Amino acid sequence: MSMKASTRQVDGVTIVDLSGRITLGEGSVVLRDTIKDLLSKGQKKILLNLGDVSYIDSSGIGELVSAFTSVRNQGGELKLLHLTKKVHDLLQITKLYTVFDVKDDEATAIAAFTR
Amino acid sequence: MMAAPQRVSYRMESTLDSVNKAEEMADQVAAQAGFDEDTRGGLAMAVREGMINAILHGNAYAPDKRVNLSFEQTPQEMIVTISDEGHGFVPEEVPDPLAPENLLKGSGRGIFLMRAFMDEVRFRKLEPGTEITLIKRLPQQ
Numbered sequence: 001m002s003m004k005a006s007t008r009q010v011d012g013v014t015i016v017d018l019s020g021r022i023t024l025g026e027g028s029v030v031l032r033d034t035i036k037d038l039l040s041k042g043q044k045k046i047l048l049n050l051g052d053v054s055y056i057d058s059s060g061i062g063e064l065v066s067a068f069t070s071v072r073n074q075g076g077e078l079k080l081l082h083l084t085k086k087v088h089d090l091l092q093i094t095k096l097y098t099v100f101d102v103k104d105d106e107a108t109a110i111a112a113f114t115r
Numbered sequence: 116m117m118a119a120p121q122r123v124s125y126r127m128e129s130t131l132d133s134v135n136k137a138e139e140m141a142d143q144v145a146a147q148a149g150f151d152e153d154t155r156g157g158l159a160m161a162v163r164e165g166m167i168n169a170i171l172h173g174n175a176y177a178p179d180k181r182v183n184l185s186f187e188q189t190p191q192e193m194i195v196t197i198s199d200e201g202h203g204f205v206p207e208e209v210p211d212p213l214a215p216e217n218l219l220k221g222s223g224r225g226i227f228l229m230r231a232f233m234d235e236v237r238f239r240k241l242e243p244g245t246e247i248t249l250i251k252r253l254p255q256q
Contacts, residue, residue, distance in 0.1 A: 024167055025131045058164055058228055062221040069219055086156065093231050094224055095213050 003027035003053075005034045013110045014043045015081075019052035022060030031060075035067045044076025045113045049106075051082030056090055068100060077101075081109050124185040129174040129199075137184050138163040141195065144186045148193050149254055157232030158193070158251055164225040165197040165247045173199030173245055192234070192253055198246040206238045 003020035016034055021027050038046060048067070056064070064080075071078040079101040083091070091097040103109035125140075127133040141162035145155040166182065174180035180200040187194040210217050212224045229236045235250035 023163075024134065024171070057160065057167070058222070058224040059167065061224055065219055066221040069221075094227070095218060099218060 003030045005030050007034070007038070010106075011110050012115075013045045013047050013113050014038055015047045015049055015106070015110075017049045017052070021055040021057075022053055022063060023055065023057045024059035028059050028063040031063050031067060035070060039070060039074055039076070044071060044074055046071055046076065046078045047081050047103075047106075047109050047113075048078065049081045050084065050087055053084065053087060056087055061090065061094060061096065064100075065096065077113055079103055079109055079112065081106060122185060122187040124183065127182045127184055129170045129176050129178065129180050129182060131170075133182060134163060134166040134170060137166045137197075140184075140186070144188075145193065145251075148188055150193075150251070151254070154251070154254075158195075158249075161229040161232040161236075161249050162195055162197070164228050165195070165249060168225050168247065169197050169199035169201070169245070172204065173201030175201065188253075190253070193251045195249040196246060197249070198241060198244055200241075200244045203240050203243065203245045 003018060003022055003026060006017050008015050008017070018031070022031055035046070048064075068078050081103050083102060088097070091100065091102075101112065103112065127137070138159050142155050142159040145158045150158060166184070169182045170176060174182065183196070183198045185196045187196070206226060209226055210223055212218070212220065212227045217223065226236070229247070229249060233249045234252050235248075237248040239246040239248070
């Protein structure tokens with residue numbers, strides 16, 4: 001039930017492939033540590049791939065928002081990729097869907113980062 | 116003849132494990148009650164958020180404090196009650212997470228999510244603690 005995060009680089013963008021649950025405890029901590037680590041290395045163009053994220057609770061939503069503001073405050077960009085229906089619906093009802101830049105296609109998402 | 120109400124109660128430790136167990140139990144109870152998959156998911160999330168509220172914000176993970184959780188089914192609805200032994204809070208004072216000034220806050224969405232997924236959410240002050248009652252109407256036969 002835990003969460004896994006792995007990173008890869010494509011055209012200057014760091015893609016974080018997340019899988020599992022972003023919930024209070026381990027899942028939220030993994031996301032927080034990953035973002036903190038990327039920012040400390042100066043990697044500020046971050047695409048979170050949520051295609052294999054099955055579930056997010058209020059803590060996970062909070063962690064996504066914190067990631068977004070942390071990256072933005074350091075002059076970077078954070079976008080979301082491949083939302084499942086559950087996560088999409090959750091971002092809709094919390095009015096966060098329009099706050100995040102959400103993409104359905106990886107190549108399009110990468111091209112959308114500021115050069 | 117109407118079926119007699121069924122109620123099952125648990126006294127749980129103030130741990131993250133209890134949050135996960137309660138969520139799983141809620142999903143099972145909701146399935147037995149006949150809710151569809153989407154409704155079950157929302158109901159389980161509401162229970163998860165209620166448990167987080169009780170354990171994190173109420174009991175603050177205190178090892179000497181417990182959370183009481185109960186599931187009750189009547190012919191009309193499923194009722195989940197969660198109570199903690201913390202200092203209590205005033206639900207009306209919790210900021211609206213949808214207000215523009217709160218949208219980018221890292222917390223404060225738990226009660227909103229409970230209300231989003233349940234038909235009724237009630238709060239009652241205990242001495243000490245808070246009791247949250249979550250109600251979901253059963254699907255019509």
